[in-house]
Amino acid sequence: MTAITLNIIVQGILTGLVYGLMALGLSVIFGVMRVVNFAHGEFTVVAMYAAFLLFDMLGVSPLISLLPIAVAFFFLGYVLQRALVEPFISRAEHEQFILLVGLATVVVNGLLLIFGPDARPINLPYSFDSYTIGSLFIDKVRVFAALGAFAICIALFLFFRYTRTGTAIRACADNLTGAGVVGLNVKQLYAVTFGLGFACIGAAGTLMATIADASPGLAPAYTLLAFVIVIIGGLGSMAGALVGGVLIGISEALAGFYIQPSMKSMFSFALLILVLVLRPQGLMGRRL
Amino acid sequence: MTALLSIDGISKRFRGLAAVSRVSFNVQQGDIFAVIGPNGAGKTTLFNMIAGALPPDEGSITFAGTRTEGLRSDQIARLGVGRTFQLVRPFPALTVEDNVIIGALMQTKTVRDAETIARDTMARLDLFDKRAQIASSLTLPDRKRLEVARALATGPKLLLLDEVMAGLRPTETDRIVATLRDLNRGGLTILLIEHVMRAVTALASRILVLHHGAAIAEGNPEQVLRDPAVVESYLGAESL
Amino acid sequence: MSDIWQRLPTRGKILCLAALAAAIAAPLAADRYLLSVLILVFYFAYLGQAWNLLMGFAGQLSLGHALYLGLGAYTATALWTLFGIGPWVGVFIAIPVAAAAGMIVGWLGWRFAIEGVYFALLTIAFAEFTRIGFDHLQITGASAGLFLSVNSPGSDKWWNLGGGPLLYYYLALILAAAATLLVAWLRRSPLGYRWLAVREDPEAAQAAGINIFRAKMIAMLISASMTAVGGVFYGFYYRNLFPSQVFDIGRSIEIIMAPIIGGLGTVFGPLVGAILLTPLGESLTALMQHFGINTPGAKSIFYGLTLMVIITLQPSGVWPWLARKLGLDRPRA
Numbered sequence: 001m002t003a004i005t006l007n008i009i010v011q012g013i014l015t016g017l018v019y020g021l022m023a024l025g026l027s028v029i030f031g032v033m034r035v036v037n038f039a040h041g042e043f044t045v046v047a048m049y050a051a052f053l054l055f056d057m058l059g060v061s062p063l064i065s066l067l068p069i070a071v072a073f074f075f076l077g078y079v080l081q082r083a084l085v086e087p088f089i090s091r092a093e094h095e096q097f098i099l100l101v102g103l104a105t106v107v108v109n110g111l112l113l114i115f116g117p118d119a120r121p122i123n124l125p126y127s128f129d130s131y132t133i134g135s136l137f138i139d140k141v142r143v144f145a146a147l148g149a150f151a152i153c154i155a156l157f158l159f160f161r162y163t164r165t166g167t168a169i170r171a172c173a174d175n176l177t178g179a180g181v182v183g184l185n186v187k188q189l190y191a192v193t194f195g196l197g198f199a200c201i202g203a204a205g206t207l208m209a210t211i212a213d214a215s216p217g218l219a220p221a222y223t224l225l226a227f228v229i230v231i232i233g234g235l236g237s238m239a240g241a242l243v244g245g246v247l248i249g250i251s252e253a254l255a256g257f258y259i260q261p262s263m264k265s266m267f268s269f270a271l272l273i274l275v276l277v278l279r280p281q282g283l284m285g286r287r288l
Numbered sequence: 289m290t291a292l293l294s295i296d297g298i299s300k301r302f303r304g305l306a307a308v309s310r311v312s313f314n315v316q317q318g319d320i321f322a323v324i325g326p327n328g329a330g331k332t333t334l335f336n337m338i339a340g341a342l343p344p345d346e347g348s349i350t351f352a353g354t355r356t357e358g359l360r361s362d363q364i365a366r367l368g369v370g371r372t373f374q375l376v377r378p379f380p381a382l383t384v385e386d387n388v389i390i391g392a393l394m395q396t397k398t399v400r401d402a403e404t405i406a407r408d409t410m411a412r413l414d415l416f417d418k419r420a421q422i423a424s425s426l427t428l429p430d431r432k433r434l435e436v437a438r439a440l441a442t443g444p445k446l447l448l449l450d451e452v453m454a455g456l457r458p459t460e461t462d463r464i465v466a467t468l469r470d471l472n473r474g475g476l477t478i479l480l481i482e483h484v485m486r487a488v489t490a491l492a493s494r495i496l497v498l499h500h501g502a503a504i505a506e507g508n509p510e511q512v513l514r515d516p517a518v519v520e521s522y523l524g525a526e527s528l
Numbered sequence: 529m530s531d532i533w534q535r536l537p538t539r540g541k542i543l544c545l546a547a548l549a550a551a552i553a554a555p556l557a558a559d560r561y562l563l564s565v566l567i568l569v570f571y572f573a574y575l576g577q578a579w580n581l582l583m584g585f586a587g588q589l590s591l592g593h594a595l596y597l598g599l600g601a602y603t604a605t606a607l608w609t610l611f612g613i614g615p616w617v618g619v620f621i622a623i624p625v626a627a628a629a630g631m632i633v634g635w636l637g638w639r640f641a642i643e644g645v646y647f648a649l650l651t652i653a654f655a656e657f658t659r660i661g662f663d664h665l666q667i668t669g670a671s672a673g674l675f676l677s678v679n680s681p682g683s684d685k686w687w688n689l690g691g692g693p694l695l696y697y698y699l700a701l702i703l704a705a706a707a708t709l710l711v712a713w714l715r716r717s718p719l720g721y722r723w724l725a726v727r728e729d730p731e732a733a734q735a736a737g738i739n740i741f742r743a744k745m746i747a748m749l750i751s752a753s754m755t756a757v758g759g760v761f762y763g764f765y766y767r768n769l770f771p772s773q774v775f776d777i778g779r780s781i782e783i784i785m786a787p788i789i790g791g792l793g794t795v796f797g798p799l800v801g802a803i804l805l806t807p808l809g810e811s812l813t814a815l816m817q818h819f820g821i822n823t824p825g826a827k828s829i830f831y832g833l834t835l836m837v838i839i840t841l842q843p844s845g846v847w848p849w850l851a852r853k854l855g856l857d858r859p860r861a
Contacts, residue, residue: 390721
C-alpha cells in the first residue's frame with residue numbers, strides 16, 4: 001500500500017470518528033424514540049457556527065468550548081423535544097418527518113440569513129501542524145478532533161451501560177409498554193435522550209469546525225451523511241455508528257482522492273442504496 | 289366429493305417453536321367448520337397460512353383444486369378466499385361504504401357495480417345506515433361487521449373468520465351468528481376460529497381442535513365436545 | 529367524469545366556475561410581476577398534484593421528487609440545445625426517462641420492503657446521486673449548467689416555448705387544471721380506491737385481493753411522469769439549468785409544501801396550498817426588498833415555519849377545514 005493511500009486512509013479514519021459521533025446522536029434518537037431527525041445536519045452546522053463564533057470573538061479554542069457547547073445543546077435538545085416533538089410521537093410517521101423537515105429548512109435558512117453563504121474557517125495556531133510517523137503525515141487538528149470524538153463516544157457508552165438513567169433509556173428503546181408499566185417516566189426519558197443526541201451533535205459540530213469550514217451548504221449533506229452512517233452501521237448500535245462513521249470516512253477520503261473530490265458523496269449514496277436494499281439492519285444492527 | 293379446502297400435513301416453526309405441527313383436515317363446500325383450542329394453539333398461524341400471509345414450512349394447501357401454499361395473500365383472495373383479522377383492521381380513514389366498495393372491486397371492474405354490491409352487502413350486515421361514517425369512529429361490533437362486509441363484498445367461496453365474536457355481548461353474538469347462518473344457507477362455506485363456545489355450538493357442522501400446534505380431535509360437535517382430550521386441554525370438566 | 533361534477537354541491541360548482549373564469553381573465557388585470565407569481569402558483573399546484581398522487585393517495589413518502597423534475601428538464605432542454613428537437617416532442621421523451629427512474633426507485637424500494645423513513649431516504653439518495661452525476665455530465669454542461677439561448681433560430685416560436693409570460697401562464701394554468709381533473713377522476717376510479725386501501729392498511733388491502741406492489745408502481749409511474757412534464761416547463765421557463773438547483777433537495781421540499789399545507793390526499797389540497805403559499809412567500813420577498821433588506825432565505829424560513837405550524841395545528845391541511853367552513857363538505861378522500 002502506498003504512502004499516499006495510507007495517509008488518506010488514516011485521514012479518513014480520523015474524520016470518520018467525528019462523523020461517527022455525529023451519527024451517534026442520530027442513532028440514539030432514532031434507536032430509542034423512532035424519531036427521524038431530518039434536522040440533524042442543520043444543527044451540526046449550528047454547532048460549527050457556535051464554535052466559530054466563540055473562537056472568532058472570544059478566542060476560545062474549540063477543544064475548550066466543546067464541553068459548554070455540548071451542554072448547551074443538551075438543553076436545546078431537551079427543550080425541543082418537550083416543546084415540539086413530543087406530541088408527534090404518537091402521530092402518523094410522515095407528520096413527524098415533515099415537522100423536522102420544516103425545522104431543518106428554518107434552521108439552515110436562518111443560518112444563511114445571519115452568516116451568509118460564505119465558509120467560515122477556524123484557524124487554530126496549530127491548524128497546519130502535523131505529526132509525522134514514518135511516511136504518515138497526520139494533521140494535529142484531526143487527531144485532536146478524533147480523540148475528542150472517541151472520548152465522548154466512550155463516555156456515552158458508559159453512561160448507557162452503567163447509569164440508572166442510561167439503563168432506563170435502553171429499556172424504553174427495548175419495550176416501551178413494559179417501561180411504562182414498571183413506572184419509568186417515559187416522557188422525561190425521551191427528553192433526556194433527545195438532549196443526549198443533541199449533545200452529540202453539539203460536540204461533533206464543534207470538533208467538525210476544526211477540520212471543515214462552517215457554511216450553511218454543508219447542512220443537508222451532513223444530515224444525509226448521518227443517515228447513511230447510521231443505516232450502514234446499524235440502527236440502535238452505538239458501536240455501529242462509530243464503525244459506520246469510520247467506514248464512510250475512509251471511503252469518502254479514498255473516493256475523493258482517486259476518483260474526484262466532488263464525487264465522494266456519490267459513493268456514499270450508492271452505498272446507502274445498496275445497504276437499504278440488501279441489509280437494512282446495517283452491519284451491526286438488530287433485524288428490524 | 290373433493291373438498292373445497294384441503295389441508296395436508298402443514299407445519300410452521302418460528303425459530304424452534306413449532307406453532308403448527310402436521311395439521312390435516314378437509315373443509316367441504318357448504319360446511320361451517322370451526323377451529324378451536326387454547327390460546328397459543330396455533331389457530332391464527334393456521335389461518336395465516338391458508339390466507340397466504342405466511343408460507344407453510346411443509347405440507348400442502350389446496351383450495352378449489354388449486355395448490356395455494358406459497359401464493360401471496362392477494363392471489364389467494366382472488367381465488368375466492370375472504371378473511372377477517374383477529375384485531376380488526378378496517379381502513380380507518382375511509383367511510384364504511386368506501387371500505388366495502390374496495391372489497392367489491394375485487395369482483396367487478398366499475399365503481400358503479402361495486403357500489404351496488406356494497407349497498408347490498410351493507411344492508412345484509414345492518415350497516416347501511418352507517419355507510420357514511422368513518423370506520424375509525426365505529427364501535428367494536430360495527431367494525432367487526434364492517435370487516436365481514438368487506439370480506440363478503442369480494443364474493444368469496446370461503447370465508448375465514450378469526451375470532452369475530454371476541455369482545456361482543458351475547459345479543460351481538462347472536463346477531464352475527466344469525467347472519468352467518470343465512471350466508472351459509474346461501475352457499476358460503478365458512479371456516480372460523482372461535483373461543484366463544486356459544487357461537488361454535490350454534491354454527492359449526494364440524495370442529496377441529498388444536499393444542500400446541502397439533503390436531504387433537506376432529507369431527508362433528510357431539511363427538512368433539514365430549515372428547516376427553518379436548519375437555520382436558522381446553523373446555524374444562526364444567527362444560528360437560 | 530360527469531358524475532363527479534354532479535356530486536359537487538351547487539356552491540362548489542359555482543365556486544369552481546368562478547375561479548376558473550378569474551384565472552382565465554387574470555392576465556388582463558395582472559401586471560408582469562403578478563403574472564410571474566401566478567405562474568408559480570399554478571406550477572406548484574401542478575407539481576403538488578403529481579406528488580400528492582403518490583403520497584396522499586398511495587401513501588408512499590417521496591422526498592426525492594426533484595429527481596423526476598430534473599430528469600424531465602434536462603432531457604427536454606438537452607434535446608433542444610443539442611438536436612433542435614422542440615419541447616412538444618421532447619416532453620414525450622422526457623416522460624419515459626423520468627418514469628423509468630421512478631420504476632427503478634419503486635422496484636428497489638417495494639420489492640425489498642423498504643418502507644416509511646427508509647423509503648424516503650432511498651428517494652433522497654437517488655436524487656442526490658443523480659445531482660452529483662449531472663454535475664459531472666459534460667454533455668449537458670456539468671455543474672456550469674445548461675443554457676437555452678434566446679438567439680438560436682426558432683427559439684422565439686411558441687412551439688418551442690419561446691414566448692412571454694402569457695404563454696407560460698396559460699400553460700401552467702392548463703397543466704394545473706388538467707392535473708386536478710385527472711386526480712379527481714382517478715380518485716373515483718377502481719385504481720384510486722385501491723391506492724387508498726394500500727395507504728390505509730397494506731395487509732388488509734392484500735386480503736381484499738389488491739396487488740399492492742402493482743398499485744404502488746402505477747402511482748409512481750404516473751407521479752414521476754407528471755413531474756417530468758413540470759420539469760420540461762421549468763427548463764424552458766427559466767431557460768437555464770444547474771444540477772445543484774434542479775436536483776436539489778430544496779426543490780423536493782418545495783414540491784411537497786403545497787399539498788401538505790393544502791391537504792394531503794384531497795383533490796383540491798395542492799391547489800389551495802399553492803394559492804395560499806406562493807403569493808405569501810413572494811410578497812414576503814418583495815416586502816423585504818422594498819425595505820432594502822436583502823435577505824436570502826427569508827422566504828424559505830417562512831415556508832418552513834408554515835409547514836411546522838400547519839403540521840402541528842391542522843395536519844389534514846387547510847382545504848378540509850376551509851371546505852367545512854364554506855359548506856362544501858365532502859367525505860374525506
